[in-house]
Amino acid sequence: MLRSGITSTSKLPDVGATIFSVIGQLAEQYQAINLSQGAPSFPCDPALRALVSQAMEAGHNQYSAMPGYLPLREALALKVEQLYGCRYDAGCNITVVGSASEGLYSAISALVHAGDEVIFFEPAFDSYAPIVRLQGARPIGIKLRAPDFRVDWQEVRAHISPRTRMIIVNTPHNPTATVFADEDIAELVAVTRGTDIVVLSDEVYEHIVFDGQPHRSMARYPELSERAVVVGSFGKTFHVTGWRVGFCLAPSELTEELRKIHQFMMYSADTPMQVAFTQYLADAERYLSLAGFYQAKRDLLRDELAGSRLQLLPSAGSFFMLADYRAISDEPDSQFVQRLIREVGVSTIPMSAFYSDGTDQGVIRLSFAKDDDTLRAGARALCRI
Numbered sequence: 001m002l003r004s005g006i007t008s009t010s011k012l013p014d015v016g017a018t019i020f021s022v023i024g025q026l027a028e029q030y031q032a033i034n035l036s037q038g039a040p041s042f043p044c045d046p047a048l049r050a051l052v053s054q055a056m057e058a059g060h061n062q063y064s065a066m067p068g069y070l071p072l073r074e075a076l077a078l079k080v081e082q083l084y085g086c087r088y089d090a091g092c093n094i095t096v097v098g099s100a101s102e103g104l105y106s107a108i109s110a111l112v113h114a115g116d117e118v119i120f121f122e123p124a125f126d127s128y129a130p131i132v133r134l135q136g137a138r139p140i141g142i143k144l145r146a147p148d149f150r151v152d153w154q155e156v157r158a159h160i161s162p163r164t165r166m167i168i169v170n171t172p173h174n175p176t177a178t179v180f181a182d183e184d185i186a187e188l189v190a191v192t193r194g195t196d197i198v199v200l201s202d203e204v205y206e207h208i209v210f211d212g213q214p215h216r217s218m219a220r221y222p223e224l225s226e227r228a229v230v231v232g233s234f235g236k237t238f239h240v241t242g243w244r245v246g247f248c249l250a251p252s253e254l255t256e257e258l259r260k261i262h263q264f265m266m267y268s269a270d271t272p273m274q275v276a277f278t279q280y281l282a283d284a285e286r287y288l289s290l291a292g293f294y295q296a297k298r299d300l301l302r303d304e305l306a307g308s309r310l311q312l313l314p315s316a317g318s319f320f321m322l323a324d325y326r327a328i329s330d331e332p333d334s335q336f337v338q339r340l341i342r343e344v345g346v347s348t349i350p351m352s353a354f355y356s357d358g359t360d361q362g363v364i365r366l367s368f369a370k371d372d373d374t375l376r377a378g379a380r381a382l383c384r385i
Helices: 021-030 046-057 070-084 098-110 128-134 152-160 182-192 252-265 271-280 290-304 333-344 372-383
Strands: 094-096 119-121 138-143 164-170 198-202 226-231 246-249 319-322 364-367
Touching: 021 333, 046 164, 046 198, 046 271, 070 094, 070 246, 070 271, 094 098, 094 252, 098 128, 098 164, 098 198, 098 226, 098 246, 098 252, 098 333, 128 138, 138 152, 152 182, 252 364, 290 319, 290 372, 333 364
Parallel strands: 119 138, 119 164, 164 198, 198 226
Antiparallel strands: 094 246, 226 246, 319 364
């Protein structure tokens, strides 16, 4: 092992191996059925793979323009206007980025400064708070609590200060599978009106909303679209999470700052994938059908778990479902999920991993972004508890 004698002060001294790493290693050791990872276990559309190959053969293998392949930005502008009624300009409002994660980092890094405060909602995607801290800013996590995990907007108001620079929202929400309602939008409009607060909206599951509900994108609401950076993901939408292509929609002033960071992080996203996505978006049914596709998987897993001792919570969007296990055990959720792997052969995620202080409410997260056989096998194993 090569070791350094160099002394270095960590920018994230409390970040190390997480429960996700522990679960991944245990799951591999015990060959557990994977209901934990938020990535599809089934292949993408062969037509999409063919389009990437065609793009490579046609010579689209060098850098695209820094903001992204222009025809893709134009296709996104048309798609967003048709879905949400907001006209984004392909030249100055849309940036193709090297994954939604890069979009989140670029937006926070560009718009948040040392001493600022950023409000977000826990449980949360685990990158939000570290990115904020890397800017010398203070992340303020407002807790969502079981069983409904709704935002307490009075608590949001209590935490807004002259230092509040950004509010991060995520709908549909990972990991709780909740979605914003009309009253949430009205409250967000009210608390930001007349301020310089930026709304960073993580909308990577925009097309996975169930039971006839609309996706309430920030792009639908003029008072929000004029202050929002909307982050989306081609990988989540088209079952290709390894391709790492996303996009950011924002007013021109915010886009200008975001691109200053993006150009030094990535410069441009992968070109063949951008060309392929441009052509693939031409058939709207390829993304409009996602809600029905994943709702069927949600319902399959829910039905297969009907005989279990787990109490399933509602799943309104994303490809996750929560389960309360307190009728089975009173042990901490991180211990419970590890025991599930060793004794039952199923991997899940403890909800405490999504809270900065490890809040434990006896709830685990299941992913149904899996082939049907995997869902049935996982459910059968969990029903044996």
